[in-house]
Amino acid sequence: MQVSEIKRIGLVGAGLMGHGIGQEFAVAGYDVVFHDASPQTLETVKDRIRCNLLELVEWDLAEEEQVDSTLARIETAQDLEETGAEADLVIEAVFEDLSLKQEVFTELDRVCPERTILASNTSSLMPSMLASATSRPDRVLVTHYFYPPPLIPLVEVVRSEFTSDEVVNTACDLLKVIGKRPIIVRKEALGFIVNRLQMALDREALSLVERGIATAQDVDMAVWNSFGRRLAVVGPLQLFEFQDGWEVALQIYNYITPDIESSKDPPQVMLDLVERKDLGPKTGKGFYEWNPQLEEAFSKNLKEALAGFLRADRERGA
Ligand SMILES: NC(=O)c1ccc[n+]([C@@H]2O[C@H](COP(=O)([O-])OP(=O)(O)OC[C@H]3O[C@@H](n4cnc5c(N)ncnc54)[C@H](O)[C@@H]3O)[C@@H](O)[C@H]2O)c1
Numbered sequence: 635m636q637v638s639e640i641k642r643i644g645l646v647g648a649g650l651m652g653h654g655i656g657q658e659f660a661v662a663g664y665d666v667v668f669h670d671a672s673p674q675t676l677e678t679v680k681d682r683i684r685c686n687l688l689e690l691v692e693w694d695l696a697e698e699e700q701v702d703s704t705l706a707r708i709e710t711a712q713d714l715e716e717t718g719a720e721a722d723l724v725i726e727a728v729f730e731d732l733s734l735k736q737e738v739f740t741e742l743d744r745v746c747p748e749r750t751i752l753a754s755n756t757s758s759l760m761p762s763m764l765a766s767a768t769s770r771p772d773r774v775l776v777t778h779y780f781y782p783p784p785l786i787p788l789v790e791v792v793r794s795e796f797t798s799d800e801v802v803n804t805a806c807d808l809l810k811v812i813g814k815r816p817i818i819v820r821k822e823a824l825g826f827i828v829n830r831l832q833m834a835l836d837r838e839a840l841s842l843v844e845r846g847i848a849t850a851q852d853v854d855m856a857v858w859n860s861f862g863r864r865l866a867v868v869g870p871l872q873l874f875e876f877q878d879g880w881e882v883a884l885q886i887y888n889y890i891t892p893d894i895e896s897s898k899d900p901p902q903v904m905l906d907l908v909e910r911k912d913l914g915p916k917t918g919k920g921f922y923e924w925n926p927q928l929e930e931a932f933s934k935n936l937k938e939a940l941a942g943f944l945r946a947d948r949e950r951g952a
Contacts (some may be wrong), residue, residue, distance in 0.1 A: 635722070635741075635749055635751070635800070635804050636804065637807040637808045637811060639722060639749075639803055640722040640723055640804070640808055641664065641665060641722055642665045642666075642667065642720050642721050642722055643656065643659045643664050643665070643666050643667070643721060643722070643723050643724070643725065644666075644667050644669070644717040644718055644721035644723070644725070644746075645666060645667070645668045645669070645717075645724075645725055645727065646669050646670075646677060646714065646717060646724060646725070646727065646728060646738055646742070646756075647669075647670060647725045647726060647727035647728035648668040648669070648670040648675050648679040648710075648727075649670070649675060649727065649728075651727045651755050651779060651781060651783060652668070652703035652725070652727035652728075652755070653668070653679050653682050653683060653686075654670055654682075654686065654779070654781070654782050654783035654784055655725055655727060655755065655779055655783045656708065657683045657686055657783070658723075658784055658812055658813075658814070658856075659782055660683070660704045660705075660707045660708050661687075661696070661700065661704050661784075661812075662811065662812035662813065664707065664812075665707050665709070666707060666708050666709070667708075667709045667710070667711050667716070667717050667721065668708065668709070668710050668711070668717075669710070669711045669712070669713065669714055669716070669717040670850070671713070671728070676710045676712070677710075678708075679699070679708075679710060680705055680708055683705065683708065684701060684705060686699045686782075686784060687700065687704060687705075688701065689937070689941075690784065690941075692946060693938065693941035693942075694947075695941055695944055695945060698776070698930075704794035714738075714741050714742065714745055715745045717745075718742050718745040718746035718750065719745060719746070720746075720747075721746060721747075721750055721807070722742060722749065722751070723750065723751045723752075723753060724742055724746060724748060724750060724751075724752055724753070725753045725754070725755060725777060725807075726738050726739065726742070726752070726753070726754045726755065726756075726764075727754075727755040728734065728757070729757060730757060730758065732759055732763060735754060735759065735764055735767075736755065736763070736764060736766075736767035737750060737767075739754075739764045739767040739768050739774070740767045740768065742768070743767070743768035743769055743770060745896075748770070750773070751773050751774075751775070751801055751804065751805065752764075752768065752770070752773060752774050752775075753774075753775055753776065753777040753805065754774075754777070754919075755776070755777060755778060755779055756776055756777075756778070757778065758824065758825065758829070759776075760776075760792075760794065760822040760824075760947060761774055761775050761776045761792050761793060761794040761797065761822065762794035762795065762796065762822060764776075765794050765796050765797070766788070767893045769821065770795065771797070772794070772797060772798040772801060773794055773797075773801050774794065774797060775789070775791060775792060775793050775794070775797045775801060775802065775805060776790070776792035776826075777789050777790075777791055777792075777805060777809070777816075778790040778791075778826055778828075780828070780901070782940070785865055785937060785940040785941055785944055786940065787813070787814055787815040787944070788814070788815050788816075788817065788828070789809050789814045789815070789817075789840055790816075790817045790826045790827055791805050791806055791816045791817065791818050791819065792818075792819040792821050792822065792826055793818065793820070793822075794822055795822075799881075802818060803907065806818065809903070818916060820951070821841075831870075835857075837895050837897075837901070838894060838895050839853045839857070840904055841895035841901060842901040843903050843921075844901050844902060844914070850921035850922075850924075851921070854945060861873075861891040866943060869940065877926075880911065906907070907920060907921075917928045
């Protein structure tokens with residue numbers, strides 16, 4: 635299937651991720667049909683997308699005229715049959731539960747035409763685990779978006795050993811058409827690329843706190859005021875190569891890595907937080923104190939900064 639043959643996108647799960655993913659396709663001119671097990675989520679999905687679009691207008695990332703035309707391309711469906719019947723691509727974004735996702739894939743396989751590509755937004759499951767629930771493993775893959783989908787350009791396209799090259803290429807082409815930046819994860823690996831990298835950083839950040847080398851606040855401050863800023867515009871490998879060259883990089887690597895955290899067990903400091911129920915905003919406290927105003931301000935600040943990066947990308951034509 636060529637990307638030009640894709641006209642209609644089905645979204646199964648219209649929650650935090652699903653509604654934002656569907657929004658992106660509708661903005662780009664595709665017909666989108668949402669299905670969700672919760673009637674209330676389905677009823678409010680268009681209002682939620684309208685609010686997101688108005689925010690994009692406020693941040694100069696969309697035109698006001700786009701709001702109604704985008705919403706006009708969105709439908710909702712009470713059942714999966716209606717969602718899949720004419721869809722060229724269906725993206726699943728239900729809860730992260732293997733047996734639930736397998737059930738959805740089996741059902742989608744039954745109700746969708748043969749040509750339909752089936753994708754999952756799973757963060758941690760392998761595409762082969764979902765492909766095995768269908769009779770079309772060559773047309774199943776993972777397209778992993780990041781929150782909030784309209785503000786984060788990357789999508790990890792994860793193939794299983796069964797996914798056809800044609801389906802991988804069509805998915806990547808389609809994502810480029812809607813303005814995303816897809817990368818292909820060539821072999822199934824837990825956490826794909828981004829969450830593996832993120833976890834390596836998180837492990838060392840927690841270890842620094844546990845060993846008393848720095849407070850949590852100072853670790854956070856160190857990252858966002860130093861290499862966090864560079865990483866917003868360049869990747870770690872190119873940066874290492876540019877700054878040090880591989881000969882010097884090797885010396886630094888050998889010097890520091892013996893002391894870097896390598897345990898596979900969860901750090902005690904994390905276990906203690908969980909034990910004390912200092913879970914973060916949910917319980918009002920973690921490493922930081924939280925209340926609803928702070929939580930809202932934190933989220934707004936983050937989204938505005940992400941919108942700024944996207945605006946800068948567009949201005950540079952990147
Ligand atoms: N939240 C994130 O930052 C993030 C990032 C990347 C990927 N993901 C992945 O995206 C998926 C969805 O996560 P989310 O954060 O949007 O969750 P969410 O809880 O906000 O939304 C899930 C939605 O799925 C619906 N649902 C559950 N069972 C269903 C079924 N059988 N049929 C139709 N709808 C059903 C729920 O009613 C809910 O609206 C998960 O696989 C998650 O791992 C999440």
